[in-house]
Amino acid sequence: MKKVVAGADAAVHDIPSGAILMLGGFGLCGIPENCIAALVRKGVNNLTCISNNAGVDGFGIGLLLKQKQVKKMISSYVGENAEFERQLLSGELEVDLVPQGTLATRCMAAGYGMPAVFLLAGVGTEVADGKETREFNGKTYLLEHAFDADYAIVKAWKGDTMGNLIFKDTARNFNPLMAMAGKITIAEVEELVQPGQLDPNHIHVPGVYVHRIFQGTDYEKRIEQRTVRKRD
Amino acid sequence: MKKVVAGADAAVHDIPSGAILMLGGFGLCGIPENCIAALVRKGVNNLTCISNNAGVDGFGIGLLLKQKQVKKMISSYVGENAEFERQLLSGELEVDLVPQGTLATRCMAAGYGMPAVFLLAGVGTEVADGKETREFNGKTYLLEHAFDADYAIVKAWKGDTMGNLIFKDTARNFNPLMAMAGKITIAEVEELVQPGQLDPNHIHVPGVYVHRIFQGTDYEKRIEQRTVRKRD
Amino acid sequence: MGLNKEQIAKRIAMELRDGFYVNLGIGIPTLVANYIPDGVNVVLQSENGLLGMGPFPFEGEEDPDLINAGKQTITTLPGSAFFDSAMSFGMIRAGKVDLTVLGAMEVAENGDIANWKIPKKMVKGMGGAMDLVAAAKNIIVAMQHTNPKGESKLLPRCSLPLTGVGCVKKIVSDLGVFDVTSDGFVCIEYAPGVTIDEIIAKTAGRLTISPSVKEMAV
Amino acid sequence: MGLNKEQIAKRIAMELRDGFYVNLGIGIPTLVANYIPDGVNVVLQSENGLLGMGPFPFEGEEDPDLINAGKQTITTLPGSAFFDSAMSFGMIRAGKVDLTVLGAMEVAENGDIANWKIPKKMVKGMGGAMDLVAAAKNIIVAMQHTNPKGESKLLPRCSLPLTGVGCVKKIVSDLGVFDVTSDGFVCIEYAPGVTIDEIIAKTAGRLTISPSVKEMAV
Numbered sequence: 001m002k003k004v005v006a007g008a009d010a011a012v013h014d015i016p017s018g019a020i021l022m023l024g025g026f027g028l029c030g031i032p033e034n035c036i037a038a039l040v041r042k043g044v045n046n047l048t049c050i051s052n053n054a055g056v057d058g059f060g061i062g063l064l065l066k067q068k069q070v071k072k073m074i075s076s077y078v079g080e081n082a083e084f085e086r087q088l089l090s091g092e093l094e095v096d097l098v099p100q101g102t103l104a105t106r107c108m109a110a111g112y113g114m115p116a117v118f119l120l121a122g123v124g125t126e127v128a129d130g131k132e133t134r135e136f137n138g139k140t141y142l143l144e145h146a147f148d149a150d151y152a153i154v155k156a157w158k159g160d161t162m163g164n165l166i167f168k169d170t171a172r173n174f175n176p177l178m179a180m181a182g183k184i185t186i187a188e189v190e191e192l193v194q195p196g197q198l199d200p201n202h203i204h205v206p207g208v209y210v211h212r213i214f215q216g217t218d219y220e221k222r223i224e225q226r227t228v229r230k231r232d
Numbered sequence: 233m234k235k236v237v238a239g240a241d242a243a244v245h246d247i248p249s250g251a252i253l254m255l256g257g258f259g260l261c262g263i264p265e266n267c268i269a270a271l272v273r274k275g276v277n278n279l280t281c282i283s284n285n286a287g288v289d290g291f292g293i294g295l296l297l298k299q300k301q302v303k304k305m306i307s308s309y310v311g312e313n314a315e316f317e318r319q320l321l322s323g324e325l326e327v328d329l330v331p332q333g334t335l336a337t338r339c340m341a342a343g344y345g346m347p348a349v350f351l352l353a354g355v356g357t358e359v360a361d362g363k364e365t366r367e368f369n370g371k372t373y374l375l376e377h378a379f380d381a382d383y384a385i386v387k388a389w390k391g392d393t394m395g396n397l398i399f400k401d402t403a404r405n406f407n408p409l410m411a412m413a414g415k416i417t418i419a420e421v422e423e424l425v426q427p428g429q430l431d432p433n434h435i436h437v438p439g440v441y442v443h444r445i446f447q448g449t450d451y452e453k454r455i456e457q458r459t460v461r462k463r464d
Numbered sequence: 465m466g467l468n469k470e471q472i473a474k475r476i477a478m479e480l481r482d483g484f485y486v487n488l489g490i491g492i493p494t495l496v497a498n499y500i501p502d503g504v505n506v507v508l509q510s511e512n513g514l515l516g517m518g519p520f521p522f523e524g525e526e527d528p529d530l531i532n533a534g535k536q537t538i539t540t541l542p543g544s545a546f547f548d549s550a551m552s553f554g555m556i557r558a559g560k561v562d563l564t565v566l567g568a569m570e571v572a573e574n575g576d577i578a579n580w581k582i583p584k585k586m587v588k589g590m591g592g593a594m595d596l597v598a599a600a601k602n603i604i605v606a607m608q609h610t611n612p613k614g615e616s617k618l619l620p621r622c623s624l625p626l627t628g629v630g631c632v633k634k635i636v637s638d639l640g641v642f643d644v645t646s647d648g649f650v651c652i653e654y655a656p657g658v659t660i661d662e663i664i665a666k667t668a669g670r671l672t673i674s675p676s677v678k679e680m681a682v
Numbered sequence: 683m684g685l686n687k688e689q690i691a692k693r694i695a696m697e698l699r700d701g702f703y704v705n706l707g708i709g710i711p712t713l714v715a716n717y718i719p720d721g722v723n724v725v726l727q728s729e730n731g732l733l734g735m736g737p738f739p740f741e742g743e744e745d746p747d748l749i750n751a752g753k754q755t756i757t758t759l760p761g762s763a764f765f766d767s768a769m770s771f772g773m774i775r776a777g778k779v780d781l782t783v784l785g786a787m788e789v790a791e792n793g794d795i796a797n798w799k800i801p802k803k804m805v806k807g808m809g810g811a812m813d814l815v816a817a818a819k820n821i822i823v824a825m826q827h828t829n830p831k832g833e834s835k836l837l838p839r840c841s842l843p844l845t846g847v848g849c850v851k852k853i854v855s856d857l858g859v860f861d862v863t864s865d866g867f868v869c870i871e872y873a874p875g876v877t878i879d880e881i882i883a884k885t886a887g888r889l890t891i892s893p894s895v896k897e898m899a900v
Contacts, residue, residue, distance in 0.1 A: 002701070026512045026549070027535040029528060052549070079588035089586070097587065100511065101553025101595030105344070108550040112337070112768070113775025113817060114349050115368035120557055120598040124576075124629030127594060136347035136377075145368075157529075162725070162734075162761040168433060169546055170513045171529040176548045180776070195761030201400060202434050204548075206733045206763035208703050208725070208778045221528035227536040228523040234483065258730045258767070259753040261746060284767070311806035321804070329805065332729065333771025333813030340768040344550070345557025345599060352775055352816040356794075356847035359812060389747075394507070394516075394543035401764055402731045403747040408766045412558070427543030436766075438515045438545035440485050440507070440560045453746035459754040460741040 003163045003213050004192070008038035011186045011212045015151055017044045018071075022107065022147065022178040023051040023061060024154035027224050030171030031060050032155040034188045034216035040067055050074040050147055052103060052174055054084050059222050068092065074147075076100035080224070099127060102144055104177055109146035111180025111209065116145045152182025155216070156205070159189035160198050163207030172204065179205045188216040235395045235445050236424070240270035243418045243444045247383055249276045250303075254339065254379065254410040255283040255293060256386035259456050262403030263292050264387040266420045266448035271296060278303040282379055284335060284406055286310040291454050300324065306379075308332035312456070331359060334376055336409055341378035343412025343441065348377045384414025387448070388437070391421035392430050395439030404436065411437045420448040465657035466638035471682045472606050474499040475653075476565055476636050479604060480506050487511060487556065487596060489566030490534040492606040496565055507543075509561055511552050511592045516544030533592065553592065557599040564600035566593065568607050568632070570622040573648035573669035575632040577605065578624035590627060597628030609637035609666050616668035618642070618649055639663050641680060647672055653680040683875035684856035689900045690824050692717040693871075694783055694854050697822060698724050705729060705774065705814060707784030708752045710824040714783055725761075727779055729770050729810045734762030751810065771810070775817040782818035784811065786825050786850070788840045791866035791887035793850040795823065796842035808845060815846030827855035827884050834886035836860070836867055857881050859898060865890055871898040 005011045012035055015021070025031030039047075040063050047070050054073050055062035057080075064070050065083050072094040078084055087093035098106070099121035109117050118141035122128050132143040154175040157168035165187055167175055179185050187205075192215035237243045244267055247253070257263030271279075272295050279302050286305050287294035289312075296302050297315050304326040310316055319325035330338070331353035341349050350373035354360050364375040386407040389400035397419055399407055411417050419437075424447035467475065473495035480486065480496075484506045488496050497519075500506055508517040510532040517532060518539035526537040555561060570578040577597055580590040597603060610616055618635065635642040640663055641653040648670030651663055660673055685693065691713035698704065698714075702724045706712050715737075718724055726735040728750040735750060736757035744755040773779060788796040795815055798808040815821060828834055836853065853860040858881055859871040866888030869881055878891055 029531050077589035077591040097589045099594035100592035104549035112772030117346050117349050121595040125626045169529040174549050200762040200764050203763035223528045224535040227520045229520045261749050309807035309809040317804050329807045331812035332810035336767035344554030353813040357844045396545050401747040406767050432544040432546050435545035455746045456753040459738045461738045
């Protein structure tokens with residue numbers, strides 16, 4: 001049970017160019033900031049990134065895009081990123097757009113050992129092109145396959161040295177699903193504690209799914225759309 | 233948002249004879265004792281019960297069996313119940329045996345709006361008889377359909393008046409999956425609290441899945457196999 | 465004339481019923497939350513993983529871990545619950561969310577909707593829109609009746625790539641309220657100051673005026 | 683002669699490696715937990731929803747909400763986690779559990795296993811056995827080599843209804859340790875006091891004696 005690694009660089013040390021990665025987060029919320037920075041330092045390229053979004057210019061996956069380390073994005077929404085747009089239009093970058101719920105469920109299917117499931121999203125649209133359809137109870141569904149990722153890189157709020165993870169608020173999003181789906185799962189956490197310090201009823205991802213864990217540093221947690229109301 | 237009902241009798245008041253019910257619990261752990269008692273009082277019959285086990289003589293679903301209220305059990309394991317065995321051998325009772333993980337996943341599929349999934353259990357056995365098989369990545373899977381239950385009856389540890397549920401220890405088992413799968417979901421809880429008293433990060437089943445909730449009484453929580461070790 | 469965005473939101477809010485679970489899309493739909501009638505308790509779902517979305521935080525109380533599907537900082541309410549993205553769309557697919565309100569670029573008389581992609585423009589992606597329109601049990605579209613060029617957005621069939629097929633049940637535009645039926649669009653209310661003739665002129669798809677059509681009360 | 687149940691469990695425990703996640707079935711497999719070698723940390727999974735199963739509770743400390751898959755009262759350990767039954771079998775199907783140990787009525791030379799049903803006897807059900815054998819990535823069977831009538835339980839093919847096909851990798855019986863290979867059963871160890879001749883006589887399925895066969899150290 002030696003899951004704790006020294007830091008982000010150690011956690012990603014063996015990720016090769018050409019790897020298929022899952023990266024947790026929704027927008028910039030709950031993204032594995034430390035591991036993304038380590039991947040930038042490491043300089044691996046030709047990455048396929050399964051991630052709901054592609055970050056923004058200068059933050060999140062945007063940092064990997066800027067260094068041209070990404071070959072393909074599998075995402076539901078990739079706006080807010082000028083460099084992304086430039087690479088896409090110039091043909092340097094491939095994009096596979098997947099409906100958000102389908103993206104999430106294809107992660108879940110991998111973590112649950114289900115090779116394929118039937119889902120509704122995209123029936124009758126171009127997303128259904130080339131996909132097998134099937135009717136159940138009068139509704140048409142698409143056959144959607146589980147993702148097969150080499151590494152899942154997630155960010156949790158708290159974790160213990162056995163790899164158990166707890167997420168906070170909407171920073172949960174895709175993180176637990178991807179954590180369960182990776183062949184090798186790397187978790188960076190804001191607070192790493194000893195076994196027994198997390199309530200076993202509150203664990204979102206049991207440690208069996210997590211292979212490497214470390215306490216991250218210097219979280220910026222950038223806010224994409226700061227919206228507030230005035231005090232009365 | 234009027235989910236709180238007076239008690240078990242009110243919660244099950246409209247369950248008709250012939251209904252398809254899901255009943256949470258594993259063995260006698262985490263079973264909806266209050267609702268089972270109310271169903272016995274109500275005297276409905278011809279019930280189809282989707283439940284991992286069938287209780288024991290004189291407790292749990294065994295109480296419904298004793299009154300001959302059950303037409304069919306859909307379960308993974310039905311031992312420890314002499315009356316069950318008598319009814320089965322006499323042809324009074326039908327049984328559909330489903331592997332435990334398949335049973336759980338067919339509940340989950342219903343709660344997630346997935347009409348069917350591909351699962352491994354039972355391939356090459358009599359469980360696969362008549363079922364569609366399909367190969368993915370060199371392995372053969374069975375097409376398994378989501379359950380379609382009229383009512384799900386579950387037992388939680390804590391719940392709030394908006395229907396949010398938290399389970400304790402291994403009393404979780406099938407309960408959250410069934411809670412998400414019922415067309416009408418009834419939850420009995422040991423402690424019913426006001427909204428805001430449960431940490432939103434600790435909710436196992438969000439209230440959207442729960443239609444009726446009440447604080448149960450007089451839990452017996454019978455132990456099936458009491459095993460202990462001696463103090464040194 | 466016609467309704468402004470706030471009025472469209474206000475009219476849609478009148479569709480809410482006590483106990484509804486509601487998903488509000490980005491734009492006008494978000495404004496619906498400001499007009500929930502007294503005595504009607506609804507729970508707002510944000511598809512990134514929250515039931516019980518509250519108002520924007522007070523200045524200085526923003527939490528980067530707490531955002532809505534539009535990536536805006538938000539708050540929770542008593543009784544909120546967080547969950548992952550698979551459960552979030554699972555509850556939508558399973559029909560547990562009573563109403564989804566979203567915007568559209570085009571709606572067809574058969575209920576098809578297009579709201580994610582314009583050919584030759586940079587595609588940002590469908591986000592959760594395709595899941596929502598395919599799976600939600602009741603969908604209301606909030607939109608302008610015509611595009612900036614003055615062309616109808618209520619069409620015989622969509623010209624843009626589809627987001628979903630045959631799913632829109634009702635439209636609230638700046639000109640009125642329209643049921644989407646097997647007979648096409650049915651105008652059941654017109655906005656104050658808008659004439660039936662204007663609605664007919666600006667609706668390209670098959671349109672019927674309900675015999676009981678009335679002026680909208682907003 | 684041959685091993686008693688405790689010795690079978692002890693021999694299986696020697697298969698455990700540090701960091702393994704292990705599911706132990708009912709009966710002899712449960713006893714394996716008592717013989718985990720020093721310096722080897724394993725996490726026990728109980729398929730009713732627990733990782734990190736601890737020993738039985740002290741008398742008076744039993745909790746009805748905390749049981750194992752055999753419905754026995756148990757305890758947790760630091761680092762335990764609870765989950766629902768779908769996730770429990772999900773992690774097994776996804777290959778996250780390193781080893782499953784279970785009992786059997788029959789094992790065939792091709793790795794088929796039968797352990798849930800005897801025709802004409804009351805069927806209690808397969809419980810989680812079919813899920814475990816179909817999905818676990820490494821399966822060891824703990825069992826008596828022969829049935830009470832003295833008939834071999836290691837067969838050319840199973841006579842009882844199958845629980846799973848081609849899934850058993852290794853058998854530890856009272857007589858020895860057997861790999862299940864594409865060439866059938868391969869005896870790699872014999873129990874103290876047991877002869878190769880006895881093993882040959884009591885094994886109905888195709889059997890090879892490994893050239894490096896040795897006496898079991900238990």
